[in-house]
Amino acid sequence: MLKRGYLQSNADHTLFYKHINGKVAILIVYVDDIVITGDDSKEVAELKYHLAHEFEVKDLGQLRYFLGIEVSRGSKGIFLSQRKYILDLLKETGMLGCRPAATPIEQNHRLCSDVGTPVDRERYQRLVGKLIYLSHTRPDIAFAVSIVSQYMHDPKSTHMEAVNKILRYLKGCPGKGLLYTKQGDLQVECYTDADWAGSLDDRRSASGYCAFVGGNLVSWRSKKQSVVARSTAEAEFRSMAHGICELLWLQILLAELRLYKYKPLMLYSDNKAAIDIANNPVQHDRTKHIEIDRHFIKEKLDRGIICLPYVTSASQVADILTKGLPEKNIFHVLYQDGYVRHILPI
Numbered sequence: 001m002l003k004r005g006y007l008q009s010n011a012d013h014t015l016f017y018k019h020i021n022g023k024v025a026i027l028i029v030y031v032d033d034i035v036i037t038g039d040d041s042k043e044v045a046e047l048k049y050h051l052a053h054e055f056e057v058k059d060l061g062q063l064r065y066f067l068g069i070e071v072s073r074g075s076k077g078i079f080l081s082q083r084k085y086i087l088d089l090l091k092e093t094g095m096l097g098c099r100p101a102a103t104p105i106e107q108n109h110r111l112c113s114d115v116g117t118p119v120d121r122e123r124y125q126r127l128v129g130k131l132i133y134l135s136h137t138r139p140d141i142a143f144a145v146s147i148v149s150q151y152m153h154d155p156k157s158t159h160m161e162a163v164n165k166i167l168r169y170l171k172g173c174p175g176k177g178l179l180y181t182k183q184g185d186l187q188v189e190c191y192t193d194a195d196w197a198g199s200l201d202d203r204r205s206a207s208g209y210c211a212f213v214g215g216n217l218v219s220w221r222s223k224k225q226s227v228v229a230r231s232t233a234e235a236e237f238r239s240m241a242h243g244i245c246e247l248l249w250l251q252i253l254l255a256e257l258r259l260y261k262y263k264p265l266m267l268y269s270d271n272k273a274a275i276d277i278a279n280n281p282v283q284h285d286r287t288k289h290i291e292i293d294r295h296f297i298k299e300k301l302d303r304g305i306i307c308l309p310y311v312t313s314a315s316q317v318a319d320i321l322t323k324g325l326p327e328k329n330i331f332h333v334l335y336q337d338g339y340v341r342h343i344l345p346i
Contacts, residue, residue: 001016001027004018004047004050005018006018006025006027007256009253009256010252010256011249011252011253011256012253014028014029014030015027015028015253016028016029017038017256017257018040018043019258020040020043021040023038023039023040023043024038024039024040024257024258025037025038025040025043025044025047026038026257027047030067033066033067034051034057035063035066036048037063068082068084068085068133069081069082069136069137070082070083070084070177076179076181077179077180077181077182078179078180079177079178079179079180080137080177080178080180081137081175081176081177081178082134082136082137082138082177083174083175083177085130085133085134086134086170086174087174089130089134089167089170090167090170090171090174093127093167095164095167095168095171096171098167098168098171099168099171100168100169100171100172100173101165101168101169101171101172102169102172102327103169103324103325103326103327103330104140104141104143104144104165104166104169104170104324105143105144105147105162105165105166105324106162106165106324107323107324107325107326108324109147109162109324110200111147111148111151111158111159111162111200112200112201113151113154113156113201114156115156115158116156116157116158116159117156117157118154118155118156118157119155119156119157119159119160121152121153121154121155124151124152124155124159124160124163125152125155127163127167128145128148128149128152128163131145131148131163131166132145132149134170137177137178138170138176138177139210139217139220139320139321140176140320140330141166141169141170142208142220142221142222142320142321143206143208143222143320143321143322143323143324144162144165144166144169144324145166145222146206146222146223146224147162148162148163148166150199150201150224178216178217179216180216181215181216183214183215183216184214185214185261186213186214186254186259186260186261187212187213187214187215187263187266188211188212188213188247188250188251188254188260188265188266189211189212189247189265189266189267189268190209190210190211190212190243190244190246190247190265190266190267190268191209191210191243191268191269191311191316191317191318192207192208192209192236192239192240192242192243192267192268192269192318193207193208193209193236193239193269193270193316193318193319193321193322194206194207194208194225194229194232194235194236194238194239194271194322195235195322195323196229196231196232196235196236197228197229197235198322198323199224202228203228204224204225204226204227204228204229205224205225205228205229205235205238205239206222206223206224206225206321206322206323207221207222207223207224207225207235207238207239207242207322208220208221208222208223208239208318208319208320208321208322209221209239209242209243209246209318209321210317210318210321211243211246211247211250213250213254218250219246219250220318220321221242221246221321222321222322223242225238225239231273232271232273233271233273233274233277234274234290236269236271236273236274237271237274237277237278237290237293237294237297238290238293239269240267240269240274240278240293240297240308241293241296241297243267244265244267244296244297244300244306247265247267247306248265248300248305250265251265251305264304264305264306264307265305265306265307266306266307266309267306267307267308267309268308268309268310268311268316269308269310269311270310270311270312270313270315270316272310275308275310277294278294278297278298278301278308279298279301279308
């Protein structure tokens, strides 16, 4: 690839790109699977010809399936889902005929490490591993999967019940996925949220962020914070730092592809105290222990790289990544995320 004038992305080493006369050709490789795309049709054709002569490859035509993810195109845009993967998982676990659940996890769940009887650890780890892979196209299960993955080393019956609830939720909506529509403005923005001291085991908080490019959801994460936060503002502040790191990564990737318009990256938070800490240059005793994150965020603000607008809790789409929500709230958040029901439940 390098001999043909392609550059390897600094943001993602599996991605190679080449710019010619304002157009771009892109190649993504994962082991022995390759996706080629771009608006330079001539270079794309030449690259396919070159690869066919250098290696034994098979051209499968327009992308329809990649690493367990189904790709379909329509008048509204490109749709990604893992319907077959979900149905195969339900069949494997004998849950094809189960009663669907309205939500992936109980609201105000009480999961902890010392309640319940031991279960088969290998089976638990295998199921959770498959659910982790499923969350690549299902942000609605990301928080629930993050919770059950915390008990991989010593799973109990209560944790397996939580895994089964996720499967029952998937039974009711196996065809949901991500819709990517064409937008004129590729604004890069991120929503961050935190659930303070939510873990009953160690009282660490949950962080969540979801990043958008041109109004399309492109990345998200739900993760327990590595240290105990002493206030809601601190938990939210640490989550903001994680969101900014994701925004900066997206900025690098889009800049390499010459798709990034140099304007502030938008980071939305519903915690005014955390926003005030980021904007206030005066040090406080209550924030000394998070000075690294504070200086990191303040530097990006001063350089005009990011902007921290306030968003109401009702419009905080990252809420789904930090706590269990009632059914009506889940559908409200998913609608904002451009999430659609593509195929009716079986």
